[in-house]
Amino acid sequence: MTPTVFFMWRYSAKKLLSSNVSIVAVFLQAQMTDDSALLRLPTVAKNHILYFCDYMEIARLRNVCHTLRNHIDENKPDAHVKEVYLGDRKYADIFFKSDNNSRIWIGYRKAESGSTVVCRSHMGSHPVKTISGLDLMDALIQDFKIYLRHLKSPLRKFKLYEICCDLLIQIMRSQPPQSRIFPLKVDKLEMHGLSEAQILATLPLFDANHLKDLKIETGALGVFQELFESEHWKNAKKISTSLLKISNVRQISHLEEFNGFISMVTATDVEFLKNTFISSPHFKWCHIVTDVDIDVLSIKETFGAQSLDLVEGIMNLWFFHISNDTNKALLVRVTLKKILEIERIHRSKVVPESNLLNYSARLRKVCHTLRSHIDLFKPDSHVKEVRLGNWENAEICFESENESANNSRIWIGYKEADDGCTVACKTHLGSPPSKTISGLDPMDALMQDFKIFLRHLKTPLTKLKLDEVCCDPLIQIMRSQTFKLKTNKLQLSELSTAQTLAILPFFDANCLKNLIVENGEALGVFQELFETEYWRNADKIRLYYFRIANVRQISHLKKFIGHISRATAADVEFLKNTFIRSLLFKRCTIEVDVDIDVLSIKEAFGAPSIDTMEGHSNRWHFHIPNDTTSVLLVEVICKKILQINRINRSVVIPGAKMTSPLLLLPGVTMDHILYFCDYLEIIWIGYKEAHDGCTVACKTHMGSTPLKTISGLDPMDALMQDFKIYLRHLKTPLIKFKLDEICCDPLLQIMRSQTFKLKTNKLQLCELSTAQILAILPFFDANCLKNLKIFTDVNDVTGEPLGVFHELFETEYWRNAEKIRLSNFYISDVRQISHLKKFEGCMSTATIDDLVFLKNTFIRLTGFEWIHINFDVDFDVPSINEAFGAPSFDIEFTNSWFFRIHNDTSVLWVGLTDNKVLVMERVDRSDIPPGAVKNECSRSSSETSGCRHESANLRKTCRSLPEFVDTEKPDARMNEVEISCDANRVIFRLQSGKRRINILYKNDEDGCFPRRFTGWEDNLASNGLNGMDYIEMFKNDLTVFLRHQKSILKQMVLHSDGKTGDIEQVVNVLKAHTETSKTGNLLLKTTKFSLAGVPAPQILLAISSVNAHHLRILTFVTVVTAADLDYLKAAFLKSLNFSHCTMQHNSVANLSEITETFGVQPFTRDCNFGGVSRLWFFRLPNDKSRVLSLDVHSDNHVEFEQIETAKVPSDAVIIG
Known part of the structure; x- marks a missing residue:
């Protein structure tokens, strides 16, 4: 045509x-773009998203999710940072730490032309970034200012080094009066290396009412009287100073903790501190170093003889009773006459005999009047952990629950001697002499002592560890007992299966929650153990060299470590689904004998979230419903180890699928977000063959992700894996589906395993054979498909079209379609398209009756739009004229007829070009050419009313109207x-x-x-x-x-x-x-x-x-100069209606002149269609959501445009 x-x-x-x-263009144009799905969320929902994000996640979200950038910049969500370190000795550093173990370290170093910035986080290190023309301190100030905008909750700790002290003061002074950032609310403040003046200048930056812990590490400054008189000192509860001397002990009398220096302390000072701290319920400890020796004799005169004199007078201790406190005592200790320590301690630390582990035994021996009472009532031993045996050695170890573990341990060892055995005992108080017992076997001695212990065992144990050497004696003892041992954790080492089954009944199954069974040999499946109530009631189990028979045997556990012969993809999926629903599950580690089939797991779970160590480790991360802090990690290591862990979201490796902060949301909010979001808005994924697998490239509307190489996987297999994942999420009908021949057979293979049909309004098939077309169509919903396009090339052998596609015309897809386009396929009868609103295709030949049929059909068909048919054989135009009449309009090579449609302002246009191209279209009457309109108007006045004429034509053709036209001047109604x-x-x-x-x-x-x-x-x-x-x-x-x-x-x-x-x-x-x-x-x-x-x-x-x-x-x-750009910039910033301005030019001002005018280096980037853009960004007054951008392009044009702030590159500087 x-x-x-x-x-x-x-x-x-x-x-x-x-x-x-060649022109220079300036476009002022209002542009509108569809809002992203996230932007359609209510503000409350967006704030809810950001509430769950820490500072690192907010920063990443601002970069990767441009649609939320405006909201973040406007609302400045809380950074959720708890600790801030500003500086590090002589280095300009920033360190942030959050409660969820999120850490960010940023280091600023001097470079030749500016500075370099290094960023490391708990999730890895980022590439070093060089900033030209910016001093490292200026770079640090810029970043810290950004952080301060997001500081809304009090900090737990703020550490400040001298190198950053002045810049923090500078930041504070640069804040506007209405700013509420300062004073900072901090629980603990540390200042390192600051001078007196800097300390006094810095303290007002922090809220004195909030500051409770103050630490100052600096040089020998002597007495710092101004500090002691400050509100920060008076309100603090804990203070630590380095070489900073207090002048009077009364300056620390209000504190709970103190560590510092003083020139001299007298006995009166010590007595004052003792009396003050003994009456303070919150006091903990005080440590003072003096310049002048402490007069210990004067203290002895005041307090009396010391409670304990250690190391020949080097350390003197006094213990004082605290009124109304039966658990604590006050310790006053003087060491080397230079160090005074006052501490509130537990009474068990006052005298060794107070320890309850062996108190009853000592009392029984030394106090004969209590022996009968002890033997009768058998007071509780307060033991929490017991170890019986140690490999081949007969030993007993007891541990109590006292605050300090070192103060509550008894070890007793039994060894064979010449005529009996020796018993050695070690405690936290020392070792008494070994005792020899004649005529008694070591194991008998152990059992005698253990029987005595059992009489005093009244509270459940935390842990009992039993080695094989003591198993049979313990069984012998327990057979004579009337109770079962209660322990939360039981560890059996080197016991045989028979011994394990024999000893378990002597323990309370309802109390036992943690079971460890260790053995040095591979003993196979321990089926008898799995059937016991101990296995069923346990929460945590660890098996060494025993195997489970089925993964369902561990589905009730919170923790498990063990072995299995084989684990299938179905087993892994079962465990994943089970543990993801379990509120208490923590981790599971299983070693297998037969390699795990990773490919089958990939088919079940999709591509791994992250593939590390060249495929040696495959990880999948899964969202846990209604859990905002954890995810489920499934990891296969070297095909031999399966690990399933519930991990904190903050430790998910960068690049994994679960790194998005959005996944921190609870399930209800997540569903609300996903309701507004499509699959990835705009996404393109390319799969190409590589040396040992394939590469996958992904491009979205927000940029391109790094190229990923998948070893051992064909490109088409990778594509189909991803498409399977997509199909799981496909729940709403598609608007369009385009299928090329290369992916037809793989799609057929996928769809054969699906239970649903694809729903799409428009289907486009490219280069498929007739067999492929007929095979793929049944997998689409015929009731939903309304637009069908089939593009095929000519016959590869003959170069001719492919002929009539009879099988297609008989399908329900053809009958139900409303719009069809065929390329190189023919229809055989015009009646095959009589139901269509649109058609484009080919036909060998048609009769005049066929044309009349089509004309009559489409005049009556509601919703008809157009058809376009190419014929092989020319039409006889005179015969058409006999049927349709003379052409309404005739132009070179084209004959046109216009037919009135009853009760419709449209007409049916029939056009014949080159005697073989037929077009029928419903057109508006106003689109009829002027010559054709005259013919139609002369026939029917009703048609005239539907046609729009030029005023000039009416003025000439209608003599009664010239005066009216000249007077009223009706609108010409032109658009361009x-x-x-x-x-x-x-x-x-x-x-x-x-x-x-x-x-x-x-x-x-x-x-x-x-x-x-x-x-x-x-x-x-x-x-x-x-x-x-x-x-x-x-x-x-x-x-x-x-x-x-x-x-x-x-x-x-x-x-x-x-x-x-x-x-x-x-x-x-x-x-x-x-x-x-x-x-x-x-x-x-x-x-x-x-x-x-x-x-x-x-x-x-x-x-x-x-x-x-x-x-x-x-x-x-125009000619573009730097002054012109500056003028236009100022004008466009003030204009409320400005949107877009483009100038093409033959020459433009030198970039150095423009840079000098605006004071900032341009942001440079390559354009998709060639050339380089040099960009400046200007902040709009009273508008945080948009900025004015200037692009001085290398292809001779300059462009001003208002764009969303979210679209500004993260590395670019916004001026103003």
């Missing part, structure tokens, strides 16, 4: 600016106007909707003969006017047009080739038209005004003829 034939006034949009015209002045001619182009009028004015021999054409200069000539110049005739017509054009134009273009002065006369006509109105209401109204090749004086004159209120886009020629 040639372009001449297909009614260019109908199907081609004539460009008003020729592509070969172009005036092009070339050498000795003017082209006047008018457009209203799809209707175009093009008029050429130029001189012939006898005068001007205007010609109207439809896109090229054809021979549709009008009557000439002898003796009238072409420019005068055009000016007259333009004046008439301007009188009638009352509606707003979409676009007006003035173009000059620069070789003629005609454009000046055109502009004069515009100006003269506006000057006829004193009120200015005749100013030309247009939203877009383009002036190409127009001299500067005429530009100003033309612009003054245009109504500025309606003008949104302006195009003109």
Whole structure:
């Protein structure tokens, strides 16, 4: 089909600016884009998202989720940072730490042309970044200011080094008066290396009412009286100073903890501190180092003889009873006459005999009056852990639950001697001499002592560890007992299966929750153990060299470590589903004998969240419903170890699928977000073959992710794995599905295993064979499919079309479709398309009756739009004329007929091009060419009412209307106007909707003969006017047009080739038209005004003829300087309506001049279609959501544009 034939006034949009015209354009254009799904969320929901994110996650979310950037910048969600370190000795560093173990360290170092920034977090290190022209301290200040905007909750700890002290003060002073950032609320403040002046200047930056813990590490400053008088010192509860001396002990009397120095302390000072601290319920400890020796004799005179004198007088201790406190005592200790320590301690530390582990035994021996009472009542031994045996040694170890584990341990060892055994005992108090017992076997001695212990065992044990050497004796003892041992944890080492089954019944199954069975040999499956109540009631189990028979045997456990012969993908999926629902599950580690089939797991779970160590470790992360802090990690290591752990979200490795902060949300909120989100908004994934597998590249609307290589996997297999994952999430019908031949057979393979049909409104099949088409269609829902496109190439052998596709016409997909397009397939009968609203395809031949059938069918068919059929055999046009009548409109190569549609403002156009291309289309009456309209109007007045005429035509053809037309000047209703002045001619182009009028004015021999054409200069000539110049005739017509054009134009273009002065006369006509109105209401109204090749004086004159209120886009020629850009920047920042401005140029100011003007280096990036963009960004006044961007592009154009703040690259600087 040639372009001449297909009614260019109908199907081609004539460009008003020729592509070969060099102009500099400035576009002022209001642009609207669809909001992202996340932006449609209510503010409450977005704040709820950010509530669960820490500072690192908010920063990452701001970078990767551009749709939330504006919200983050505006609302500044809390960083959730708990500890901040500013500086590190001589280095300019920042360190952040959160409660969830999230850590960020940022180091700033000096570089040749600026500074380098290194960032490390708990999730890995980021590449070193170099910032040109920015001092390292300035870079640190910028980043810390950003953090301070997000500081909303009190800090637990703030550590400040001298290197960053002055800049923190500088930041505080730069804050506006209305800022509420300072004073900072901090529980603990540490200052390192600060001078006296810096300390006093820094303290006001912190809230004295909130500060409770103060630590100052600095040089020898002596007494710092100003500090002691500050509110921060008076309100603090804990203070530690390095070489900073207090002047009086009363300065620390209000503290709970103190560590520092003083020149001298007297016995009176010590007594004052003792009396003060003994009456303070919150006091903990005090440590003071003195310059002058402490007078211990004076203290002894005050306190009396010391309670304990250790190491020959080097350390003196006094213990004091605290009123109304039976658990604590006050310790006053003087060491080396230089160190005074006062501490509130547990009474068990006062005298060794107070320890209850062996107190009853000692009392029984030393106090004969209590022996009977002890033997009768058997007081509780307060033991919590017992170990019986140690490999081959007969030993007993007891541990109590006292606060200090070192103060509550008894070890007894039994060894064979010549005539009996020796018993050695070691405690936290020392070792008594070994005792020899004649005539008694070591094991018998052990059992005697253990029997005594059992009499005093009244509370459940925390742990009991039993080695094989003591198993049989313990069984022998327990057979004579009437109770079962109660322990939370039982560890059996080197016991046989028989011993294990024999000893278990002597323990309380309801109390036993943690079972460890260790054995040095592989003993196979321990089926008898799995059937016991001990296995069923346990929460945690560890097996060494015993195997479980089935993964369901551990499904009830919180923790498990053990072995199994084989674990299938179904087993792994069962455990994942079980543990993800278990609220108490923590971890599971299973070693297998047979390699785990990782590929089968990938089919079940999809591609791993992260693949480390070249496939040696595969990890999948799964969201846990209604859990905002944890995820489930399934990991297969070396195909031999399966690990399933519930881990904190903060430790998920970067790049894994669970790293997004959005996954911190509870299930209800997550579902609400996902309701608004599509699969990935815009995503492209490419799979290519690599040396030992395939590479996967992913590009989205937000950028490209790093190329990923998958070893041992074919590209098509990788694609199908990802597509399977997508199908699991496909729940709503598609708008369009496009399938190319390369993916047809894999898709067939996938869909055969699916239980549903794909629902899509539009299906496009490219290069599929007829067999593939018929095979793939049944997997789509015929009731949903309304638009079918089949693109196939010609026959590879003959080069001919593929003929009639009979099998397709008989399918329900063809019958139910509304729009069909076939390429190189033929229909055999026009009745096969009679139900369609749109059709494009081929047919060998058709009769006149077929055309009449189609015309009659589509005139009656509601919703019909168009058909386009290419025929192999030419039609006999005279025969068509007999059926349809003479053509309504005839242009070269094309015959057109227009048929009225009953009760409809549309008409049916039948067009025949080259006698073999048939087009039938429902068109609006206003789109009928002028010549055709006259014929239709002469036949029916009702049709006239539906057709829109030019006022000029009515004025000439209807004699009763000229006066009315001249007086009322009805609206010309044009949308676009172009005036092009070339050498000795003017082209006047008018457009209203799809209707175009093009008029050429130029001189012939006898005068001007205007010609109207439809896109090229054809021979549709009008009557000439002898003796009238072409420019005068055009000016007259333009004046008439301007009188009638009352509606707003979409676009007006003035173009000059620069070789003629005609454009000046055109502009004069515009100006003269506006000057006829004193009120200015005749100013030309247009939203877009383009002036190409127009001299500067005429530009100003033309612009003054245009109504500025309606003008949104302006195009003109100029020379671009740095001052011009600065002026435009200032103007556009003030403009409320500005959106877009583009300037094409032959030259532009030097980049160094622009940089000097704006004071910031540009952000540089390569463009997709070539060239380099140099970008500056300016903050809009009173608008945080948008910025003004300036792009000085390398391809000779400059562009100003208002863009969303979220689209600003994270590395770019926003000026202002």
